[in-house]
Structure formats: structure tokens, C-alpha cells
Amino acid sequence: MSNLLVLAGVNTHIGHYHILQGVDFVVPRGGLTVLLGRNGAGKTTCLRTIMGLWKASAGRIEFDGSDIARSSTPAVAQLGIGYVPESMGIFAGLAVRENLALAARSGPVDAQRLEWIFGLFPALKKFWNLPAGHLSGGQKQMLAIARAMIEPRKLLLIDEPTKGLAPAIIAHMVEAFRELKRTDTTILLVEQNFHFARVLGDTVAVMDSGRIVHSGGMSELADDEAQQQKLLGLSMDMHQ
Amino acid sequence: MSQTKDALLVPDLDRIPLALIPAIALLALPLIPSLPTWVTLTIAGLAMGMMIFIMASGLTLVFGLMDVMNFAHGAFITIGAFVATSVLIPLAGWTQADSLWMNLAAMLPAILAAMAVAGALGLVFERVIIMPVYGQHLKQILITMGGLIVAEQSIHVIWGPDIISLPKPATLRGSFILGEIAIEKYRVVAVIVGLAVFAAMLLLLNRTRIGLLIRAGVEDSEMVESLGYRIRRVFVGVFVAGSALAGLGGVMWALYQETVSSAMGMQVMILIFIVIIIGGLGSVGGCFIGALLVGLVANYVGFLAPKIALGSNILLMVLILLWRPQGLYPVAKR
Amino acid sequence: MLRFLSGDYPRSRVLGVVLVLILAGLALAPFVFPGTRSLNVAAKICVFILLVASYDLLLGYTGIVSFAHTMFFGLGAYGIGIAATRLGPTWSSLVAGSLAALAFSALLSLVIGLLSLRVKTIFFAMITLAVASFFAILASQLSWLTGGEDGLTYKLPELLLPGTKLLEAPLFGVEINGRVVSYYIVFFGAACLFLALLRVVNSPFGRVLQAIRENDFRAEAIGYRSVAYRSAANCLSALAATAAGILYALWLRYVGPDTTLSLDIMIDILLMVVIGGMGTMYGAVIGATLFVIAQNYLQDLMKLASDAAAGMPLLPNLVHPDRWLLWLGILFVLSVYHFPAGIVGRLRGKK
Numbered sequence: 001m002s003n004l005l006v007l008a009g010v011n012t013h014i015g016h017y018h019i020l021q022g023v024d025f026v027v028p029r030g031g032l033t034v035l036l037g038r039n040g041a042g043k044t045t046c047l048r049t050i051m052g053l054w055k056a057s058a059g060r061i062e063f064d065g066s067d068i069a070r071s072s073t074p075a076v077a078q079l080g081i082g083y084v085p086e087s088m089g090i091f092a093g094l095a096v097r098e099n100l101a102l103a104a105r106s107g108p109v110d111a112q113r114l115e116w117i118f119g120l121f122p123a124l125k126k127f128w129n130l131p132a133g134h135l136s137g138g139q140k141q142m143l144a145i146a147r148a149m150i151e152p153r154k155l156l157l158i159d160e161p162t163k164g165l166a167p168a169i170i171a172h173m174v175e176a177f178r179e180l181k182r183t184d185t186t187i188l189l190v191e192q193n194f195h196f197a198r199v200l201g202d203t204v205a206v207m208d209s210g211r212i213v214h215s216g217g218m219s220e221l222a223d224d225e226a227q228q229q230k231l232l233g234l235s236m237d238m239h240q
Numbered sequence: 241m242s243q244t245k246d247a248l249l250v251p252d253l254d255r256i257p258l259a260l261i262p263a264i265a266l267l268a269l270p271l272i273p274s275l276p277t278w279v280t281l282t283i284a285g286l287a288m289g290m291m292i293f294i295m296a297s298g299l300t301l302v303f304g305l306m307d308v309m310n311f312a313h314g315a316f317i318t319i320g321a322f323v324a325t326s327v328l329i330p331l332a333g334w335t336q337a338d339s340l341w342m343n344l345a346a347m348l349p350a351i352l353a354a355m356a357v358a359g360a361l362g363l364v365f366e367r368v369i370i371m372p373v374y375g376q377h378l379k380q381i382l383i384t385m386g387g388l389i390v391a392e393q394s395i396h397v398i399w400g401p402d403i404i405s406l407p408k409p410a411t412l413r414g415s416f417i418l419g420e421i422a423i424e425k426y427r428v429v430a431v432i433v434g435l436a437v438f439a440a441m442l443l444l445l446n447r448t449r450i451g452l453l454i455r456a457g458v459e460d461s462e463m464v465e466s467l468g469y470r471i472r473r474v475f476v477g478v479f480v481a482g483s484a485l486a487g488l489g490g491v492m493w494a495l496y497q498e499t500v501s502s503a504m505g506m507q508v509m510i511l512i513f514i515v516i517i518i519g520g521l522g523s524v525g526g527c528f529i530g531a532l533l534v535g536l537v538a539n540y541v542g543f544l545a546p547k548i549a550l551g552s553n554i555l556l557m558v559l560i561l562l563w564r565p566q567g568l569y570p571v572a573k574r
Numbered sequence: 575m576l577r578f579l580s581g582d583y584p585r586s587r588v589l590g591v592v593l594v595l596i597l598a599g600l601a602l603a604p605f606v607f608p609g610t611r612s613l614n615v616a617a618k619i620c621v622f623i624l625l626v627a628s629y630d631l632l633l634g635y636t637g638i639v640s641f642a643h644t645m646f647f648g649l650g651a652y653g654i655g656i657a658a659t660r661l662g663p664t665w666s667s668l669v670a671g672s673l674a675a676l677a678f679s680a681l682l683s684l685v686i687g688l689l690s691l692r693v694k695t696i697f698f699a700m701i702t703l704a705v706a707s708f709f710a711i712l713a714s715q716l717s718w719l720t721g722g723e724d725g726l727t728y729k730l731p732e733l734l735l736p737g738t739k740l741l742e743a744p745l746f747g748v749e750i751n752g753r754v755v756s757y758y759i760v761f762f763g764a765a766c767l768f769l770a771l772l773r774v775v776n777s778p779f780g781r782v783l784q785a786i787r788e789n790d791f792r793a794e795a796i797g798y799r800s801v802a803y804r805s806a807a808n809c810l811s812a813l814a815a816t817a818a819g820i821l822y823a824l825w826l827r828y829v830g831p832d833t834t835l836s837l838d839i840m841i842d843i844l845l846m847v848v849i850g851g852m853g854t855m856y857g858a859v860i861g862a863t864l865f866v867i868a869q870n871y872l873q874d875l876m877k878l879a880s881d882a883a884a885g886m887p888l889l890p891n892l893v894h895p896d897r898w899l900l901w902l903g904i905l906f907v908l909s910v911y912h913f914p915a916g917i918v919g920r921l922r923g924k925k
Binding site: 303309369372373377378379380381382383385386387389390393394396397401506510513514517521547548550551554557565 | 637639692693694695696697699700701703704705707708711712715837841844845848892894896897899900902903904906907910911914
Binding site: 051053072073074077078083085089091092093094098101102103105147 | 452453455456459460462463464465466467468469470471571
């Protein structure tokens with residue numbers, strides 16, 4: 001099957017609020033799909049629903065052929081989905097080493113893999129035994145991504161990794177993501193930084209008011225400024 | 241490696257709360273007329289603190305991990321004490337014998353029984369009473385209070401309403417005499433047991449995978465689930481362990497006071513709440529320090545101005561909250 | 575009638591009938607239930623209806639869990655007690671004591687209210703527990719002022735004394751003396767204040783409170799400053815509780831830590847408000863009546879059962895009169911699960 005993740009008619013209610021109002025899109029296997037949209041469009045809710053943190057009230061979510069809409073969060077994670085939330089989810093009181101150890105569910109951390117990660121994020125080696133709470137914002141983000149990479153995962157759900165980061169660090173991130181793309185992992189990336197998204201994305205889906213209003217190839221959208229204006233309210237170049 | 245240990249035990253910029261303990265002890269020194277008295281009071285304070293720590297540690301960890309405040313925790317303390325009584329009284333021949341081995345041979349089954357019953361009750365309590373109201377704080381408070389009432393009354397039903405006296409085992413009575421200083425044997429035992437429990441908890445939390453899960457879960461249980469762990473299963477285990485520890489604390493407290501009454505759990509609950517608020521809800525290290533502080537203050541003030549003894553601990557709590565509104569070691573919560 | 579009940583009807587025929595019966599019973603208590611014990615029960619019911627209703631305002635309508643409510647109750651009672659003892663049993667000293675108690679309560683409730691906004695629910699509940707204990711300790715330690723553990727026994731103005739006869743001949747077979755006057759002060763005081771509370775919860779203010787209870791965020795977003803509303807609710811609730819304490823002290827002519835400040839009373843209030851029905855006001859009436867009657871008469875019933883079951887294992891202990899609280903506790907737990915709106919909710923057909 002060429003689509004790793006399929007969402008069909010997904011609705012999510014949170015209390016009285018109807019956030020996702022029939023989401024339909026697919027994430028093709030391999031490569032990086034970007035989920036774009038304004039604030040409040042429902043992007044984070046989408047990821048959380050896939051992850052089972054919020055239960056979909058209707059619709060189908062298929063991962064690698066099996067329906068995971070009713071699965072519990074641990075079950076979803078065990079199927080090979082990694083999640084990097086907007087808040088990063090770093091355990092501040094635990095050491096960097098322990099954060100990674102926890103993420104390596106199936107046993108001790110693979111040394112080779114760890115070397116690769118150190119290569120991408122040298123800061124993690126420096127702070128190896130120190131509490132993760134001592135890391136800077138950018139370093140925490142790197143740890144969050146490193147945690148998602150510590151073991152091979154089929155799909156990574158990443159929520160706004162560049163939020164609040166300095167441009168230099170974002171450049172570093174781009175490198176890390178490029179490395180990540182070279183592995184067997186499919187990535188679903190939620191972003192508001194269109195520049196970042198354009199550089200890395202292969203396919204794109206745009207969300208508005210709880211629905212997908214556009215999906216297709218990234219290069220097509222990147223070339224079509226009019227579409228961008230319409231969908232995002234800002235042109236690509238302005239939206240750094 | 242030592243840096244790691246420090247980082248995990250105590251956030252490394254934060255030694256100040258640790259310093260409070262010797263600070264208070266030294267503060268009391270000039271106020272107390274004689275050195276031997278000061279030593280006696282300090283040991284008494286440490287012993288009392290250790291026992292409170294044993295009783296309180298489960299509660300704070302359960303709250304940190306599960307976001308559940310079990311107001312019925314006091315019932316587990318009381319039940320532990322009563323169960324131990326039921327075991328020890330028939331074994332009076334062994335406890336009153338002048339041999340340490342016979343005393344221990346009687347105490348061990350009493351302690352194990354108390355912990356087992358308290359733990360089993362904890363299991364039932366968690367599954368039946370608490371699980372249906374995860375996340376609903378209002379209902380949780382109401383229902384655990386209700387559980388407390390029912391538990392306390394049930395104790396009356398089973399053991400009767402009277403106060404039962406429970407003498408200490410023969411070899412643990414009396415004191416060690418060092419020159420002019422008298423140190424109660426039982427208090428030393430309490431300190432040893434308390435330190436052992438603390439060390440065991442630290443080992444579990446810092447050196448095992450389960451401990452890692454618990455520490456991470458206290459910070460952000462949602463993220464732990466997103467990493468693929470069924471942390472709900474750990475909840476029950478922690479609750480049961482906390483209840484068993486409460487039972488152990490109850491036994492030790494009962495032997496310390498040499499009386500067992502159905503209100504004893506409730507009486508010590510106020511102190512326990514003060515301790516875990518001071519320590520920071522969810523922090524075992526904070527609980528330890530808080531318990532020692534409370535024990536010391538209770539004993540020093542109890543000697544100097546008995547009327548305001550309990551009030552002084554509440555004042556201590558207020559002072560610490562003014563300094564650190566979340567307690568000594570706040571646990572980062574989502 | 576609409577304005578009288580502030581538009582808050584019982585909304586259930588059974589409930590309406592029960593409420594009318596309770597009202598009639600309490601209004602005519604000196605005549606229908608003569609005798610010291612029964613009049614005592616009636617007065618206690620009046621006081622606790624007001625006390626529990628004030629707690630319902632806090633818990634049921636504003637969603638705040640506080641264990642410090644007995645503090646305000648005690649303040650009112652001690653206000654009267656201290657005034658009557660230190661300033662003499664005159665009307666002016668009673669008024670002074672009452673005003674002082676009310677003022678103090680208002681202040682204290684504002685402080686506590688502000689605290690409640692800065693900390694989370696459970697933390698707040700624990701702190702109120704500690705504060706209430708502190709207060710109880712204070713009351714029992716400051717014996718020079720409060721009479722310590724033994725409390726204060728005091729005289730009241732002549733009109734309220736049992737010895738004072740108002741009418742020469744008995745009315746409907748009952749002697750009209752100071753006791754009856756005291757009773758009607760308690761009854762009318764409680765009734766008026768209860769109706770006032772009913773007014774408050776059915777006013778726009780009350781509706782905002784409920785909105786805040788449901789969803790703090792949203793209420794703020796719409797423009798209501800929840801700080802102000804919650805503080806006001808705290809204050810009103812405390813004042814009503816203080817008033818209940820004042821009435822209680824007038825009736826008992828005694829005040830002590832165990833009659834007003836003990837944790838047991840706090841737990842009793844919780845039981846009454848939950849079993850009766852949170853957030854309904856009428857639940858306070860039902861809960862308080864049920865509880866106080868059970869407290870006084872159920873025990874007799876249970877004694878019969880206990881004697882009958884003598885000789886069997888465990889059973890006599892289970893139905894022993896002192897264990898009436900066990901059954902109420904079980905009822906309480908069941909209520910929280912299955913009837914969140916208590917008896918009133920059940921009667922109204924809600925879940």
C-alpha cells in the first residue's frame with residue numbers, strides 16, 4: 001500500500017467544541033508530508049487524534065492497513081508511530097540520557113544509532129548526564145526529535161518543531177530532517193513556517209476550520225503564489 | 241556519574257532546602273537549656289519525621305503520578321495499625337520476651353500482615369472507588385472522604401470502638417545511655433527503618449526502568465503513553481505500594497505511641513498533608529525533607545511551647561509556601 | 575409565590591410535598607413536637623439547613639471545595655458567645671458580637687477566596703483543611719477568650735430565657751416562654767436567609783457563577799471576571815454560615831470547639847449537601863432534615879435491631895447505633911457515583 005496513513009471523515013469533539021469536521025487526507029509512504037494551516041485550524045488536534053490522545057468521534061484512521069481510530073495511545077505508539085508534541089514533552093527532571101533511554105522501548109540504546117544522533121545534535125552528548133530541564137529551547141527541541149529517532153519508527157508525527165527557534169538553529173534542524181528523510185521513516189510535519197515546510201516537504205495538505213481544503217505536491221504549491229495567498233493568507237516569502 | 245545521581249535526587253541548583261534541616265536543629269540549640277535534651281529532642285524529631293515520611297511518601301507519589309489525592313489515606317494507616325495489633329497481641333509471649341530474635345520474630349509477621357492487608361485494600365480501593373473518577377477532582381475529593389468515613393466506621397465494626405493499648409516489644413523499650421544523653425531505642429529503630437525505606441525508594445526510582453517510568457509519569461504521563469508505555473498499569477502498582485507503606489507507617493506509629501485508636505489515621509493526616517505540601521506534591525525527596533522538618537519542629541516546639549505545637553507546623557507550612565508557593569521541590573507538570 | 579421562591583420551584587411533586595411538610599413541621603414545631611429533645615432537633619435542623627445551603631452555594635454553584643466552612647460557622651457562634659460572656663447578656667452586646675463576627679468572616683473569606691484562585695482544586699482543599707485545624711486549635715488554646723476545650727456557657731437577654739413567660743396561659747397546650755421565642759428567631763432567621771440564598775443563586779449573579787463553574791475559561795472570554803464573582807460567592811457563603819453560627823449560639827446558649835469547629839461537623843455538612851443534592855439549594859433542606867433526624871432517631875431504631883441481632887458475629891456491630899455513620903457514609907459514596915444531584919436530583923428525574 002502506498003499510503004501509510006489514511007484519514008477518512010475524521011471528526012473530533014472536545015467538550016462542546018467540534019474541532020475536526022470531517023478530515024480526509026493521506027500520508028504517502030516514505031517522504032515528508034506537511035500539514036499547513038492557520039492558528040486554530042485543527043492541526044494539533046489532528047495529530048493528537050491520530051495518536052489517540054483525543055478520541056475521534058467519527059471517521060476512520062488507517063495506519064499501515066489497520067484501523068487505529070479506537071486504539072489507546074500506547075497501542076498506537078507500539079505500532080511504530082512516534083510523536084513529538086508542540087510542547088516537546090521533554091521530561092525536565094530526567095537526564096538527557098534517561099529521556100533517550102525511556103524512548104528506546106525495546107531495550108538498551110543502540111550505540112551506532114546514538115553516534116548518528118550525536119553527530120546531528122552534539123549538544124546532547126555534552127549534556128548527557130544533566131537534567132533535560134537545563135537545556136536551552138533549541139536543545140530541548142533537538143532532544144525531542146532525537147527521542148523520536150532513537151529507534152526506527154514507521155511514522156513520525158511532529159508538531160511545529162521550529163516554533164520560537166532562532167534562524168541558525170532552524171537551519172540546523174533542516175539538516176537533521178534531511179538526514180531523517182534518508183532513513184526509512186515517513187514524516188507528518190505540522191508547521192506554520194512555510195519556508196521550512198517548503199524546503200523539506202514532498203506532499204502538502206492545508207487545513208482550515210477543521211477540514212482539509214487542499215492537498216497535493218509541495219512543489220506545485222510552492223510555484224503557485226496565488227494558491228498560497230488564498231490558502232494561507234500570506235505569501236511564501238513573507239512567511240519566514 | 242555522581243552528577244547524574246545528584247541531578248536525579250535533587251535538582252542541582254537546589255541544596256537550600258536540604259540545609260534547612262541542620263539549620264532548624266542549630267536554631268533550636270541555643271533555645272534548649274541542656275545539650276542532652278537537645279539531642280533527645282533532635283532524635284525524637286528525626287524519628288517522628290521518618291515515620292511520617294513512610295506514611296506520606298506513598299500519598300505524594302500517587303498524587304504526582306495519577307493526579308489523585310486520596311483523602312482516605314489515613315484509613316490505610318489505621319488499618320495497618322489494627323492488623324498489626326491483631327497479630328501482636330496473641331504473640332505477646334514473644335514480644336515481651338527478652339530476646340531480640342523473638343521480638344523480631346513476632347514483629348515481622350505483624351508488619352508483613354499490616355502491609356499486605358493495607359496493600360490489598362489499596363488495590364480494591366483504587367479499582368472500585370478511584371478509577372471511575374480519574375480526572376474529576378471534585379468527585380475524587382468527595383469520594384475519598386466518603387471512603388474514609390466508611391473505612392473508619394468499618395474498623396469500629398471489626399475491632400470495636402475502644403482504644404487498644406500496644407506495648408513496645410521488650411528489647412525495644414528503654415534507651416541507650418551515652419554519658420548524660422538518653423536515646424530511646426525505638427526511635428533509633430524508626431530512623432533506621434525510615435532511612436531504609438527512603439533508600440529503597442531512591443534505588444527503585446533512579447535505577448530501575450519502572451522507576452524511570454514513574455518519574456517521567458509524574459512529570460507528564462501523557463507523553464509516557466505516547467512513547468508506548470501503558471502507564472495506567474503502573475498507577476495501580478504505585479497506589480498499592482503507597483497503601484502498603486501507609487500500613488507500615490501505621491504499625492510503627494502505633495508502637496511509638498503504644499496505643500491504637502480508630503482516629504489515629506485522621507490525627508496524623510493533618511501532619512501528612514502539611515508535609516507533602518511543604519515538600520511539593522509529587523516529590524519524594526521533598527517529602528523526605530518536609531517530614532524531617534515537621535518532625536523536628538513538632539518536637540522542639542512541643543518542648544518549648546507545647547500549646548502551639550501543631551499550630552507551629554502550620555506556620556512552618558505558610559512560611560515555606562511564601563518562599564516557594566509550590567513547595568520545596570515542585571514537580572514540573574504539564 | 576413566584577417571587578417568594580425566586581422562580582426556583584421544586585419541579586417535582588414529591589419534592590414539593592416533602593418541602594411543604596418540612597416547612598410546616600418546622601414552623602409549628604413547638605406545638606406539634608413539644609418536648610425539649612424534639613424542639614432541639616427542630617432548631618438544629620433550621621440551623622443546618624442554612625449552614626448546608628451556604629455550603630451548597632460554594633460547592634454546588636461555584637464549584638469550590640473547601641474544608642474551612644466550619645470556621646465561619648464557629649466565628650458566628652463564638653461571636654455571640656464571647657459577646658454574651660464578656661460584654662454581658664444584652665441585646666446591644668449580641669448585636670456587637672454578631673457584627674464583629676460577620677465583618678471578620680467577610681474579611682477572612684476574601685483572603686481565602688483569593689487563595690483559591692491561585693492554586694489548584696486539590697491543593698486548595700488541603701490548605702483549607704490545615705487552616706480549619708489551625709482555627710480549631712486556636713479556639714481551644716485561647717481559653718481566656720474562648721473558654722478553651724470547655725467552651726462558653728452564657729446567659730441571653732431576658733426575652734430569650736426559658737424562664738420568661740410571655741403569655742399567662744398556655745397556647746394550644748404549650749407554654750409560650752423564652753424558649754419558644756428563641757426557636758422562632760432561629761426559624762425565621764434561617765428561613766429568611768435561605769430564601770435570600772435562593773434569590774442569589776437564581777439571579778444573574780448566580781447564573782454567572784454556574785457558568786464559571788462549568789467553564790472558567792469561557793466565562794472569562796465572555797467578559798466576566800471570575801475573580802470578582804468567586805470572591806463574592808466566597809463572601810456570601812461565609813456570611814450565611816456565620817449567620818447560622820449566630821443562630822445556633824442563640825439557641826444552645828453554649829459554644830465550644832466540638833459544637834461548631836470540629837472536622838466531624840465539616841464531614842457532616844459534606845454528607846448532607848451531597849446526599850441532599852449539590853447545586854439545588856433544596857438539597858440542603860432535604861439533606862439537613864434527613865441527617866439530623868437520623869442522627870437523633872435512627873440510633874434508637876438501630877438499637878432495636880442491634881439488640882435483636884445479639885449473639886451473631888459481626889451483625890450486632892454493623893447495626894449498632896453508633897455505626898449509623900457507616901450507613902450514611904455508604905449512602906454518600908453511592909450518591910457521588912449514582913446520584914450526583916442527590917435526592918433532589920433523583921426526585922426531579924435528573925441523573
